[in-house]
Amino acid sequence: xxxxxxxxxxxxxxxxxxxxxxxxxxxxxxxxxxxxxxxxxxxxxxxxxxxxxxxxxxxxxxxxxxxxxxxxxxxxxxxxxxx
Numbered sequence: 022x023x024x025x026x027x028x029x030x031x032x033x034x035x036x037x038x039x040x041x042x043x044x045x046x047x048x049x050x051x052x053x054x055x056x057x058x059x060x061x062x063x064x065x066x067x068x069x070x071x072x073x074x075x076x077x078x079x080x081x082x083x084x085x086x087x088x089x090x091x092x093x094x095x096x097x098x099x100x101x102x103x104x
Contacts, residue, residue, distance in 0.1 A: 050089045071104040
């Protein structure tokens with residue numbers, strides 16, 4: 022953010038902090054991993070269509086534990102359930 026409109030020294034500080042924190046953050050799940058997990062959720066919840074989206078989303082979001090964006094999960098769920 023600071024690169025876009027702030028002072029350069031603030032941007033350098035933020036980038037330095039990001040480098041230090043990165044190893045401690047959970048690694049994001051790949052699209053393939055998410056697709057596999059959504060398939061598992063659909064089977065586990067016996068989901069059959071868009072009406073089961075909430076059940077599938079709950080299952081998946083509990084498993085991803087902050088490693089995936091809800092919008093990405095939702096897009097895959099909608100594609101798989103026909104939403």
